[in-house]
Amino acid sequence: MAISEADVRRVALLARLEVTDEEARSLAEHFGKILEHFHRLQELELSEVDPFSLEGPGTPWRSDEAKPWGGRDEILSEAPRREGDFFVVPRIVEEE
């Protein structure tokens, strides 16, 4: 299945990934080969098959309780841009 560089750029934007021209070229090539490989799955008869879901002995529900956490400042100190207790991002709402 042929995948164009435009296809790669469209999906890359959905995934919030900047790709260079060279990356788009090489990704288009590899992407096509990988999708081709996926098409082998069409050889299987699947109409009566239920999709997989994780199962097993099961894990217990627990009550949704807040517990004290001492690492608040360590977490905030990792912020690339910070003002007080806020993470700073570029302006999201445009001015009129």
Place this chain on the structure above:
Amino acid sequence: MELWKLPAWKIAEEVRRGNLSASQVVESHIRRMESLEPSLNAMITPMPEEARRRALAVDEALSKGTDLPLAGVPVAVKDLLCTEGIRTTCGSRVLGEWKSPYTASAVRYLEENGAIVIGKTNMDEFAMGSSTEQSAFGATSNPWDLSRVPGGSSGGSAAAVAAGYAPIALGSDTGGSIRQPAALCGVYGLKPTYGLVSRWGLIAYASSLDQVGPFSRDLVDLALVLEVISAYDPLDSTCVPGSRPRYRDALKAHDLKGQRIGFLKGYQDFDMDDEVKEKLAFALRICQEGGAEMMEVSLPVSTGYGLPCYYIVAPAEASSNLARYDGVQYGLSEEGKSILELYLKTRGKGFGNEVKRRILVGTYVLSSGYYDAYYLVAQKVRRLIADEFARAFSAVDALIMPASPTVAFKKGEKLDDPIQMYMSDLFTLPVNLAGLPAVSMNVGYSKAGLPVGVQVVAPKWGEMEILKVASVLTDAVGSPKVAMGGEG
């Protein structure tokens, strides 16, 4: 005595008796690590100073009478398990110098038992790869032949144990990332049943597949570490409650009488190195001579379609898990005039080729109009694979399969051909898709001196069974040798 050659159980025994200090043990391993690291590059962050400090603390705790079953045992930790106060990189640029505010439960359990982390090991970025070449911190070399790869993605952990930096290590296995490097480096590597070991503090790749597991050069060590790290952890909602067996008890088995062992029908016709086929046949003979009833098993969907199934499911989950690296709260952050530009640039610069490829594949197969054609189909095939193994295990107690179709390959050989690289995990991926436990172990060496491994697979919660088979195989082939790592 070269302390770095000792198994973990022996170290702990000697340190607890006071015949050795944790400091002596740690010093010996640090020297080994520092002499080989220039040629192996198995570590992203060596931690000699932290390990020395911790060794003093262990020695002091012992002098006060604290019981520490892993006293003084050095451990190497894959760099996707969080360690408080030490950077965790996941082999990526995108996390920068990020330090987790807490330690992963599996690591904490080891430390609470007296083990000492000597460093964070190299890995394919975000555990995506089979060669440890796709790390932002450079490739790791195979300690048996420096021109070859150690396998991946936990290649640094496998190489570190093989070369004697530490008797034990932790890795993670999403599609073979413990078992394939264990085979290529000639050590034990165990991928537990999905839900056995806590993943609290494990950086997620594909959450329905990821498991944390141990590496060792000694089978008792493998069982011992599994006992420690498999303790139930309420912090991981996928960790199954309940007590775990004393895994070392499985090693009392010295024959396989009454056991039914399966092997792949027509395995000689699979695309594998001849020497891998020969060693597999050798392992099967050992089981037979040990009294097992040998049975042919057919797994056509798992071996024929496991690979495309995995490469839809895992990237789909990865594209979602890796959405969190956005340059806002931690890690690398590029400048952008808008929030979109900040995301695009940060992620574009922060991720390497293979990670980008898998994020794109995952985004594509989940995107509108393609979900039914790819993701839903893959989830149905995954059901067939899980059912196929369940049927096989109604007839056999354990399966012996190749751990890797090849011995360690040359660096660069598969880097430009993703499908060829993915084929490295042909026999390991289906085990993750079905959520089963498996141990990969050395069963000999090729003519060129490269390790050859096999894996033993059992039904869910069958860790005792795979260790039993591994014990009988080990009686026949001996424990793995220490790799010279380019020395001598």
